[in-house]
Amino acid sequence: MQGLFLSQFGLPSLVPCIHNTLHTLRHLSSFNTHYSNLLSHGALATSPVLIHIRGSRHHSLPSLQAPVNPVTITDMRKYLSSRGVPFQDGYSCLCIASPLKASCGDRSGAADKRSFGLYIDKTTGSFLCMQTQVQGSWEELKEYVALLQRDGNTAILSPQQACENARSLDNRLEKEREAQEGQKIWMASKAFSDLLKEESEYVKAMFSMSKISSATLKKFCVKFYRPTQSLVFPWFSPHTLSLKGIKMVSVREDVGTNNLYTQLTLPRPARYHNLFGLSLIQQSDSQVVLTGHEVDTLAVSQATGIPSLTLPRGPSCLPPVLLPYLEQFSKVTLWLGKDPASWEASRDLSRKLGPSRCWLVRPGEHQPSPRDALASRVSLSGILRNAVPAEPQAVVSFRQLRQDVLGEMKNKDRLAGVRWSRFSQLNRILKGHRKGELTVLTGPTGSGKTTFISECALDLCSQGVGTLWGSFEISNVRLARVMLTQYTRSRLEDELERQPQLCHTWADRFQELPLYFMTFHGEHNIKIVLETMKHAVYLYDISHVVIDNLQFMMGQESLHVDKFALQDHIISAFRQFATSTSCHVTLIIHPRKEEEGSLQMASIFGSAKATQEADNVLILQDWTRVGGTGRRMLQVVKNRYDGEVGAFPLEFNKTTLSFSGPPAKNPQPPPKPQGKVRGESSKAVKKLLLLQTRSSLNRPNQIKV
Numbered sequence: 001m002q003g004l005f006l007s008q009f010g011l012p013s014l015v016p017c018i019h020n021t022l023h024t025l026r027h028l029s030s031f032n033t034h035y036s037n038l039l040s041h042g043a044l045a046t047s048p049v050l051i052h053i054r055g056s057r058h059h060s061l062p063s064l065q066a067p068v069n070p071v072t073i074t075d076m077r078k079y080l081s082s083r084g085v086p087f088q089d090g091y092s093c094l095c096i097a098s099p100l101k102a103s104c105g106d107r108s109g110a111a112d113k114r115s116f117g118l119y120i121d122k123t124t125g126s127f128l129c130m131q132t133q134v135q136g137s138w139e140e141l142k143e144y145v146a147l148l149q150r151d152g153n154t155a156i157l158s159p160q161q162a163c164e165n166a167r168s169l170d171n172r173l174e175k176e177r178e179a180q181e182g183q184k185i186w187m188a189s190k191a192f193s194d195l196l197k198e199e200s201e202y203v204k205a206m207f208s209m210s211k212i213s214s215a216t217l218k219k220f221c222v223k224f225y226r227p228t229q230s231l232v233f234p235w236f237s238p239h240t241l242s243l244k245g246i247k248m249v250s251v252r253e254d255v256g257t258n259n260l261y262t263q264l265t266l267p268r269p270a271r272y273h274n275l276f277g278l279s280l281i282q283q284s285d286s287q288v289v290l291t292g293h294e295v296d297t298l299a300v301s302q303a304t305g306i307p308s309l310t311l312p313r314g315p316s317c318l319p320p321v322l323l324p325y326l327e328q329f330s331k332v333t334l335w336l337g338k339d340p341a342s343w344e345a346s347r348d349l350s351r352k353l354g355p356s357r358c359w360l361v362r363p364g365e366h367q368p369s370p371r372d373a374l375a376s377r378v379s380l381s382g383i384l385r386n387a388v389p390a391e392p393q394a395v396v397s398f399r400q401l402r403q404d405v406l407g408e409m410k411n412k413d414r415l416a417g418v419r420w421s422r423f424s425q426l427n428r429i430l431k432g433h434r435k436g437e438l439t440v441l442t443g444p445t446g447s448g449k450t451t452f453i454s455e456c457a458l459d460l461c462s463q464g465v466g467t468l469w470g471s472f473e474i475s476n477v478r479l480a481r482v483m484l485t486q487y488t489r490s491r492l493e494d495e496l497e498r499q500p501q502l503c504h505t506w507a508d509r510f511q512e513l514p515l516y517f518m519t520f521h522g523e524h525n526i527k528i529v530l531e532t533m534k535h536a537v538y539l540y541d542i543s544h545v546v547i548d549n550l551q552f553m554m555g556q557e558s559l560h561v562d563k564f565a566l567q568d569h570i571i572s573a574f575r576q577f578a579t580s581t582s583c584h585v586t587l588i589i590h591p592r593k594e595e596e597g598s599l600q601m602a603s604i605f606g607s608a609k610a611t612q613e614a615d616n617v618l619i620l621q622d623w624t625r626v627g628g629t630g631r632r633m634l635q636v637v638k639n640r641y642d643g644e645v646g647a648f649p650l651e652f653n654k655t656t657l658s659f660s661g662p663p664a665k666n667p668q669p670p671p672k673p674q675g676k677v678r679g680e681s682s683k684a685v686k687k688l689l690l691l692q693t694r695s696s697l698n699r700p701n702q703i704k705v
């Protein structure tokens with residue numbers, strides 16, 4: 001699967017490397033063949049997550065260290081013009097008549113002009129042919145164009161060729177397996193019209209969508225799967241209208257009035273590229289409302305009649321492969337939720353979509369989420385009319401800033417950023433991890449800087465913060481091994497022999513984290529690193545980049561360049577990157593020299609530029625150096641957000657390689673990711689359970705999910 005990602009987007013220097021990590025662990029404790037047998041006989045493939053791992057385990061990683069050779073929009077335009085290929089300049093894509101053609105005709109009759117275009121992503125050059133669904137890199141597209149011009153004809157692909165063009169056999173089989181599972185669940189799910197009235201009402205209440213009419217649910221083909229009490233949202237191919245996948249959302253009762261929901265997609269999230277509602281879009285539609293949740297789309301559509309689509313993985317992620325489907329809209333309104341994080345996300349996503357056509361709904365007391373607005377009878381059309389343009393203005397008055405200022409005052413805590421779950425003392429001082437900031441960490445050689453920042457970043461990543469590592473000093477495999485140990489809070493290598501299944505269950509969960517690694521090792525040029533970071537932000541919605549460490553970017557430059565000036569230049573570049581992409585950058589910098597006593601702000605290598613540009617400066621103090629007991633202390637010496645500084649002790653645990661909390665006595669697999677939903681439904685869950693036990697409904701055969 002990782003291979004698909006890489007070839008698909010032509011960015012081979014970003015690889016999730018859990019495969020290698022397990023490989024290393026396996027060697028460490030002479031991992032036996034028993035586990036492989038279990039896998040090949042499918043004994044572990046009881047859940048979609050395991051299916052995914054089973055498939056990916058057999059893949060070999062693509063070649064690392066391939067050069068990043070980004071193509072610019074100017075290059076693309078020039079190339080197409082020089083080849084005499086007419087193109088349309090869209091918002092985020094260039095559109096050409098596709099040189100590819102599927103050998104099977106369009107069977108649905110639903111195809112329109114849009115379906116025959118080939119869309120080229122203006123940022124990456126990767127393309128998507130709507131009719132054949134072939135995706136590829138800019139280089140591959142150039143090959144197709146050359147082929148077309150040589151033969152003077154359209155390149156005819158069979159559907160199978162089309163599939164194989166972008167996917168390995170393993171990948172295809174895995175995908176087909178997932179699709180079959182999805183199909184089974186879909187077939188066993190009930191349309192709302194087939195539920196008893198009482199049951200239908202309770203299900204709606206359970207999912208806080210009492211005001212969503214049955215007609216709307218029918219229009220969007222939403223179903224209910226009784227065995228797991230889940231809403232099932234379909235993913236239809238916009239071209240053939242066949243079922244490509246599903247998203248299941250389930251509610252679990254929580255203490256108090258809140259419920260927890262779990263979400264599962266088939267295919268799994270990395271491949272779930274559904275814009276829910278796309279099959280209902282007409283060619284003539286020129287405006288759309290983008291939401292972060294399916295029920296919000298139902299609410300918008302029902303209350304306003306305006307076409308609405310849901311992002312596949314919540315408010316903060318828009319895979320670029322979906323951009324071609326949004327090209328037809330000259331007005332896109334982003335209404336992603338009711339919290340400040342959704343507001344930030346909408347501003348970030350508007351950059352991808354082209355800000356000139358984007359309008360943003362600012363969350364506020366009178367502007368809740370679409371689902372809540374419908375429930376409390378607030379006019380959704382009115383809220384949409386209040387949307388503000390996303391295009392930044394050069395000069396503004398307080399009148400335009402007023403809402404933002406008041407919003408910041410009201411949501412002070414939430415704006416402080418994502419809070420660490422493992423480092424409460426860091427929350428006390430820094431308040432949270434905020435987008436667009438630059439953090440500098442220093443500490444004596446070997447004091448544990450990498451280990452500490454690895455745990456901090458992992459903590460955030462586990463909460464959904466897309467993270468990209470640039471580990472220039474230690475290999476990605478070693479780093480991922482440290483992270484996996486920190487994630488499980490146990491020595492997994494000791495468990496591999498006794499409980500291989502448990503280890504792989506942990507690895508499965510770890511693999512689902514939004515975590516990526518640059519494959520640069522040793523010294524590298526800052527320009528290439530920055531280019532890779534920019535691409536990662538665009539492709540994977542990364543919001544935290546860790547660079548370990550700055551010194552590895554210095555050696556590539558000419559010997560004649562002044563070292564301090566060079567470092568200043570690199571720091572400015574990272575600062576600018578953080579600001580322009582809204583991405584947090586954490587930069588490890590070695591201290592100036594081995595100084596006696598504890599380190600100070602001035603101990604950081606180079607001029608004062610690093611500490612001037614940084615929003616946060618952290619020092620990992622080694623107490624042994626000042627006659628202490630060997631413990632470490634983290635000192636926050638700069639905090640631009642609210643000025644609070646301070647220090648707290650860090651206790652290192654050698655078993656778990658962690659600076660936080662005790663080791664797990666019996667490591668258990670972590671719970672699946674969960675989120676909170678409104679509390680309307682706790683009672684409804686109980687009632688539904690009662691109703692289902694009492695009623696004489698015939699339950700379909702349970703399918704193991």
Ligand SMILES: Nc1ncnc2c1ncn2[C@@H]1O[C@H](COP(=O)(O)OP(=O)(O)OP(=O)(O)O)[C@@H](O)[C@H]1O
Binds near residue numbers: 443444445446631632
């Ligand atoms: N507080 C600690 N006490 C003892 N060992 C530690 C501590 N913190 C980290 N280590 C161990 O020390 C080794 C080096 O740690 P790490 O690579 O994190 O240090 P570093 O400061 O990043 O090193 P460098 O200066 O070379 O970049 C690792 O094996 C790690 O497990």
